[in-house]
Amino acid sequence: MTILPSVFYFGTPVALLSTLGPDGTAxxxxxxxxxxxxxxxxxxxxxGNQGTQNVLHTEELxxxxxxxxxxxxxxxxxxxxxxxxxxxxxxxxxxxxxxxxRLGGLTPVPSIHVAPPRVAECPVQLEARLVKVVPLGDxxxxxxxxxxxxxxxxxxxxxxxxxxxxxxxxxxxxYYTFRHYFAQGERVGVSFxxxx
Ligand SMILES: Cc1cc2nc3c(=O)[nH]c(=O)nc-3n(C[C@H](O)[C@H](O)[C@H](O)COP(=O)(O)O)c2cc1C
Numbered sequence: 001m002t003i004l005p006s007v008f009y010f011g012t013p014v015a016l017l018s019t020l021g022p023d024g025t026a027x028x029x030x031x032x033x034x035x036x037x038x039x040x041x042x043x044x045x046x047x048g049n050q051g052t053q054n055v056l057h058t059e060e061l062x063x064x065x066x067x068x069x070x071x072x073x074x075x076x077x078x079x080x081x082x083x084x085x086x087x088x089x090x091x092x093x094x095x096x097x098x099x100x101x102r103l104g105g106l107t108p109v110p111s112i113h114v115a116p117p118r119v120a121e122c123p124v125q126l127e128a129r130l131v132k133v134v135p136l137g138d139x140x141x142x143x144x145x146x147x148x149x150x151x152x153x154x155x156x157x158x159x160x161x162x163x164x165x166x167x168x169x170x171x172x173x174x175y176y177t178f179r180h181y182f183a184q185g186e187r188v189g190v191s192f193x194x195x196x
Contacts, residue, residue, distance in 0.1 A: 011177035014074060016064040017043070018108070018116040019054035026108055026117050027051055027082035028100040030074050032176035034063065036149075041128060043145045044136060048089060050082035055145060059130035060114035063147070064122035066174045068183035073121070074174070075181075077104040113150050123158050123171065127151040165195065 009032065017029040029051025033044025041063060045052040055061050066074060080097035081090060097103050108117035111127050118125040128147040136142040160167050168187070175182040 005178075007178065009176060009178050011175045011182070014066045014070075014174045014176050014181070015043075016066060016074070016106075016119050016122060017051050017055070018062040018064060018119055019051045020058050020060070020116045021050065021054050021082065022057065025082070025098070026101070027054060028077060028104065028106065028119065029082075030078060039149045040131070041126070041147050041149060043147060044142055045145050046142050047140070048083070048087035052143070052145075053083075054116075055130055055147075056133065058115065060116055061128050061130070061147065062111055062114065062116050062118045063126040063128055063149075064119035065124035065126070067123050067172045068174045068181075069172070070121060071174055071181040073104045073106065077106075111151075118153060123155040124166075125153040127153075 012032045012034065014030060014032050015034045017031055019027050019029065021027055027050050029049055031043060031045065035042055045055070077097065077100040079094050080100060080103065081087075081094050082097065082100065084096055086094055086096060100106070101108055107120040109120045111118050114127045114129065118127075126149045128149050130145060131148050132146040134144045134146065136144055154166065158167055158170055159165065173184050175184065
């Protein structure tokens with residue numbers, strides 16, 4: 001049968017973008033429209049988000065990848081925006097939060113190459129720089145931000161000792177699937193491209 005879901009969020013990892021606002025305030029924007037190819041990430045960003053405006057202005061950000069344990073923390077900051085003027089599309093459903101770090105119980109730690117801080121609680125933190133912005137559709141609502149990863153930080157114990165590999169038995173990414181949060185399930189196979 002043919003159906004028309006209201007969204008096509010079939011399941012993507014949750015990332016917390018940390019960005020710096022015009023007054024130097026560090027903001028956190030949860031997103032799930034994010035995918036990687038090589039060292040590039042493409043982020044689908046609503047233009048009304050404070051985080052989007054910060055990225056467009058400063059061209060720097062950190063993509064903090066959340067694990068399943070952070071679902072409730074993320075949901076605490078989910079109905080908020082760092083924008084002081086709440087965009088009309090969000091009015092009644094969102095409120096302004098000047099300090100999402102405190103609200104979510106999240107801790108800023110300095111980055112090495114970019115000004116926005118990393119989110120300490122996220123097991124993977126990717127420092128990145130904006131490369132290109134492409135309108136999504138007419139660009140009035142959202143853009144696709146192309147960003148390049150310039151550093152990858154991981155929690156102690158997440159990398160296999162002595163390698164650049166993530167320990168896949170320890171990495172438990174948080175997925176956003178049709179507006180529900182899921183942890184990753186069982187491994188069901190391995191690609192011929194996997195490095196041993
Ligand atoms: C799990 C989750 C996934 C989200 N995914 C996206 C996304 O991919 N792109 C986007 O622009 N907003 C996304 N949002 C909505 C933004 O987080 C929301 O608009 C927020 O108010 C933005 O905060 P800011 O205005 O402080 O940047 C998502 C929210 C949650 C909780």
